[in-house]
Amino acid sequence: MASLLEVRHLKKYFQTPSGTLHAVDDVNFAIESGETLGVVGESGCGKSTLGRTIVHLLAPTSGQIIFDGKDISSPSKKELKQLRKEMQMVFQDPFSSLNPRMTVKSIIQEAMEIHKLYGGDRRRQEQEVFKLMDTVGLAKRLADSYPHELDGGRRQRIGIARALALEPRFIVCDEPVSALDVSVQAQILNLMQDLQEEKDLTYIFITHDLSVVKHISDNICVMYLGKIVEQCSTDKLFEKQYHPYAQALLSAIPIPKVGIQRKRILLKGEITSPIDPKPCCRFVARCPHAISLCSEEEPKLLEVEEGRFVACHLQKIGRAVELTVPDADVVIINQ
Amino acid sequence: MANKHFLEIKDLSIHYKTDSGLVKAVNNLSLNLDKGESLGLVGETGAGKTTTALGIMNLIPDPPGIIASGEIFLEGENILMLNRQEMRKLRGNKISMVFQDPMTSLNPVMSVGKQIAESIQIHEKLSKVEAEKRAVDVLEMVGIPGERFNEYPHQFSGGMRQRVVIAIALACKPDLLIADEPTTALDVTIQAQVLDLISNLKREQNTSMILITHDLGVVAEVCEKVAIMYAGELVEYGTLDDIYNHTKHPYSIGLFASIPNIYSEEKRLTLIPGLMPDPTDLPEGCSFCSRCNRAVEQCKVHNPALVETDPGHFVRCIHYEEGGAL
Numbered sequence: 001m002a003s004l005l006e007v008r009h010l011k012k013y014f015q016t017p018s019g020t021l022h023a024v025d026d027v028n029f030a031i032e033s034g035e036t037l038g039v040v041g042e043s044g045c046g047k048s049t050l051g052r053t054i055v056h057l058l059a060p061t062s063g064q065i066i067f068d069g070k071d072i073s074s075p076s077k078k079e080l081k082q083l084r085k086e087m088q089m090v091f092q093d094p095f096s097s098l099n100p101r102m103t104v105k106s107i108i109q110e111a112m113e114i115h116k117l118y119g120g121d122r123r124r125q126e127q128e129v130f131k132l133m134d135t136v137g138l139a140k141r142l143a144d145s146y147p148h149e150l151d152g153g154r155r156q157r158i159g160i161a162r163a164l165a166l167e168p169r170f171i172v173c174d175e176p177v178s179a180l181d182v183s184v185q186a187q188i189l190n191l192m193q194d195l196q197e198e199k200d201l202t203y204i205f206i207t208h209d210l211s212v213v214k215h216i217s218d219n220i221c222v223m224y225l226g227k228i229v230e231q232c233s234t235d236k237l238f239e240k241q242y243h244p245y246a247q248a249l250l251s252a253i254p255i256p257k258v259g260i261q262r263k264r265i266l267l268k269g270e271i272t273s274p275i276d277p278k279p280c281c282r283f284v285a286r287c288p289h290a291i292s293l294c295s296e297e298e299p300k301l302l303e304v305e306e307g308r309f310v311a312c313h314l315q316k317i318g319r320a321v322e323l324t325v326p327d328a329d330v331v332i333i334n335q
Numbered sequence: 336m337a338n339k340h341f342l343e344i345k346d347l348s349i350h351y352k353t354d355s356g357l358v359k360a361v362n363n364l365s366l367n368l369d370k371g372e373s374l375g376l377v378g379e380t381g382a383g384k385t386t387t388a389l390g391i392m393n394l395i396p397d398p399p400g401i402i403a404s405g406e407i408f409l410e411g412e413n414i415l416m417l418n419r420q421e422m423r424k425l426r427g428n429k430i431s432m433v434f435q436d437p438m439t440s441l442n443p444v445m446s447v448g449k450q451i452a453e454s455i456q457i458h459e460k461l462s463k464v465e466a467e468k469r470a471v472d473v474l475e476m477v478g479i480p481g482e483r484f485n486e487y488p489h490q491f492s493g494g495m496r497q498r499v500v501i502a503i504a505l506a507c508k509p510d511l512l513i514a515d516e517p518t519t520a521l522d523v524t525i526q527a528q529v530l531d532l533i534s535n536l537k538r539e540q541n542t543s544m545i546l547i548t549h550d551l552g553v554v555a556e557v558c559e560k561v562a563i564m565y566a567g568e569l570v571e572y573g574t575l576d577d578i579y580n581h582t583k584h585p586y587s588i589g590l591f592a593s594i595p596n597i598y599s600e601e602k603r604l605t606l607i608p609g610l611m612p613d614p615t616d617l618p619e620g621c622s623f624c625s626r627c628n629r630a631v632e633q634c635k636v637h638n639p640a641l642v643e644t645d646p647g648h649f650v651r652c653i654h655y656e657e658g659g660a661l
C-alpha cells in the first residue's frame with residue numbers, strides 16, 4: 001500500500017545571530033493512511049518545526065514532502081489552498097493559537113468561510129459549527145464566548161474543532177493534551193481515536209507524555225537535535241531501546257505511584273547547540289557510551305533489526321544490544 | 336491573630352463577572368503551607384488552580400475578577416491588604432511565580448539573555464557584565480546553550496521558553512515558589528533536570544512551593560502534600576501516601592484511573608463520564624455528584640464539609656461525614 005505521507009531528506013534551517021540553526025536535519029519517514037506516528041524527543045529538538053514544515057506553515061529548506069502520491073514540497077498558491085483542506089494542525093499552545101478577539105463560533109467557522117464550504121451558505125456553515133462543537137464536547141451555549149473565558153480543556157477542544165472544520169485527512173497534533181488534566185485528557189484521546197476510525201484520519205502526534213504516545217501511536221520516532229535517532233513500532237520501543245538517548249528518555253518517565261524505587265539514567269555533559277553543528281553524533285557530549293568514532297563521524301539511521309532503525313555507531317560494533325549504564329550515570333529514585 | 340503556618344489561605348472565594356454570568360472560580364478554599372514544604376495542586380481543567388495561584392500573588396485581573404471573601408497570610412501578614420507597591424516588593428523578593436503561559440512573562444522584543452540578566456540585577460548588586468555572565472550560566476543550567484543568549488523568545492521552542500521562565504524564577508531565590516504547570520512543555524529528561532534544580536533550591540533556601548500540575552507522576556517525585564480541586568473547591572487533601580495509597584474522594588479515584596498506564600495495553604482509557612459543572616451555575620449540593628458512581632439522593636442537595644478522616648487527611652464527601660449517607 002502506498003503511504004499517505006512521506007518525507008525525504010527534509011531539512012528546515014533558521015538563520016540566527018550566531019549562525020545557521022539546524023532545526024530539522026535530514027528527516028525521513030512514511031505514514032500509512034489511518035495510522036498514527038508519535039514523535040517524541042528533547043524539548044527544542046525540532047518536533048514542532050517538523051510538523052509546521054509538513055503542513056506548510058513553514059517552507060522547507062530542502063527535501064521532499066510527498067502527500068497522497070504528489071510532491072508538495074513547493075506548492076503553488078492554488079495547491080496550497082487545496083492542501084489546507086487536506087492537512088491541518090492542532091497547536092501546542094492553546095493560549096496563543098486562538099485569536100482572543102474572535103468568538104468560539106467564528107474561530108471554528110473562519111476556515112469554512114475562506115474555503116466557501118457548503119456553497120458559502122452561512123446558515124449551513126453555522127449548523128456545521130454546532131455539529132462540530134457537539135462532536136468535540138463543547139456546549140452550544142459557549143458559541144459566543146471568547147477563548148480567554150474558557151479553561152485549557154475547552155480551549156483545546158476549540159483547536160480540535162477548528163482543525164476538523166475542513167474535513168482534513170491528515171492532522172498534525174502538537175501536544176494537544178498536555179494542558180489538560182488526566183480525566184479530560186482521556187476524553188480527548190478517546191475522542192481523537194474515535195474520529196480517526198470514523199473519518200479514517202492519519203495523525204502525527206507530538207507529545208512529551210510517553211504514556212500518552214504509547215497509548216495512541218502505531219509507530220514512534222525519537223528525535224534528538226533535528227535528527228531521528230530511533231524509529232520503530234510502539235511495542236518494540238517500549239520493549240527495549242537501542243539508542244542511548246531513547247534509553248535515557250524512557251528511564252525518566254515519572255510514575256504516578258508512591259513507595260516504589262527505580263533507576264533513572266542521568267544525562268550529564270555539555271549541551272550541544274543546534275547552530276552549525278559539527279559533523280559528528282549530536283548526542284556524543286552526553287552519551288555515557290561514546291567511543292572515539294562518535295566524535296569523528298555522524299551515524300546514519302540504519303535498520304538494525306526488522307522494522308527498527310537506529311542512528312548510533314555502537315550498533316556497528318555490536319555493543320548496543322544490552323547497554324548497561326555505568327553506576328555514576330544512574331540515580332535511584334525513591335518515591 | 337496568631338499564624339502558625341508560613342502561608343495560610345482562609346476561606347478564599349474568587350469570582351469573575353462575565354457577560355454569561357458570575358463565574359465562581361474558587362469557593363471557600365482554605366489551605367496551609369509550611370516553610371520548606373511542597374504542595375502539589377491537582378484538579379480538573381477549569382477547577383480554579385491558576386485562579387488560586389493568582390490570588391496568592393494578588394494578581395487577579397480586576398475587572399472581571401473579584402475576591403469575594405477570604406484572607407491570605409504570608410508569615411502572618413494579610414497580603415490581600417497590601418497596597419500595590421508593597422505587593423510588588425513582595426513579588427520581587429519573597430514570592431516568585433512561573434506562569435502557565437510563558438509568553439505572559441517574557442518580553443517579546445528583548446533578547447532572552449538580557450531578560451534573565453535584568454532580573455538577576457534586581458536581586459543582586461552586580462554590574463551589567465557580571466549579570467550577563469551569570470545569565471549565561473543560568474541558561475546552561477536549564478539546558479540551553481549559552482550562545483543562544485542574544486535570541487528572542489519567538490526563536491525558542493515552547494519548552495525552551497518555559498525553561499527561561501523557570502530560570503528567571505529560580506534566580507530570584509524566592510521563599511515561596513508558585514509554579515503553574517512548569518514542566519508540561521518539557522520532555523521527561525529535561526523535566527527531571529528542572530525538577531532537580533527546584534529540589535536543590537528547596538534544600539538550600541528552604542523554599543516552600545506550590546506546584547500546579549496535571550502530572551501525578553511529577554507530584555509523586557517532588558511534593559510532600561497534595562491538594563485536589565474540583566469546581567473551585569478542595570475535595571481532598573493530605574500527604575502523598577494519603578492521596579496515592581489511600582485515595583478516598585470518588586473524583587480523585589477517577590483521576591488516578593484515567594492515567595494511561597505505561598505498563599498495560601488497554602485500548603480505551605477509563606474516564607469519568609460527563610463534564611465539570613458550569614462554574615456560573617454550580618449545583619446546590621456536591622458539585623461532583625452528577626458524575627459520581629457513589630452518589631446518593633442527598634448528594635444533590637447537601638454540599639458536604641471537608642472532614643479530617645485520618646490525621647492530616649481531609650475529604651469532602653458525604654460518605655466520610657459524621658453520620659454519613661443513609
Ligand SMILES: Nc1ncnc2c1ncn2[C@@H]1O[C@H](COP(=O)(O)OP(=O)(O)OP(=O)(O)O)[C@@H](O)[C@H]1O
Pocket residue numbers: 148149150151152153179181351352353358360378379380381382383384385386387396399435614
Ligand atoms: N479572566 C477571566 N474571565 C472570566 N472567566 C475566567 C477568567 N479566568 C478564568 N476564568 C474561569 O475561571 C474558572 C477557573 O479557571 P482557572 O484558569 O483558574 O482554572 P485551572 O484550574 O487553572 O484550569 P487549567 O488546568 O485548564 O489551567 C474557569 O471556569 C475559567 O473559565
Ligand SMILES: Nc1ncnc2c1ncn2[C@@H]1O[C@H](COP(=O)(O)OP(=O)(O)OP(=O)(O)O)[C@@H](O)[C@H]1O
Pocket residue numbers: 014015016021022023042043044045046047048049050092274489490491492493494495520521522
Ligand atoms: N522562527 C524561528 N527562528 C529561529 N529559530 C527557531 C524558530 N523556530 C524554532 N527555532 C529553533 O528551532 C529549534 C527547534 O524548535 P521546535 O519548536 O521545533 O522544537 P520542539 O521540538 O517543538 O520543542 P518543544 O518540545 O520545546 O516544543 C529550536 O532550537 C528553536 O529555538
Ligand SMILES: [Mg+2]
Pocket residue numbers: 047048049092174492493494
Ligand atoms: Mg514544540
Ligand SMILES: [Mg+2]
Pocket residue numbers: 384385386435515
Ligand atoms: Mg490553569
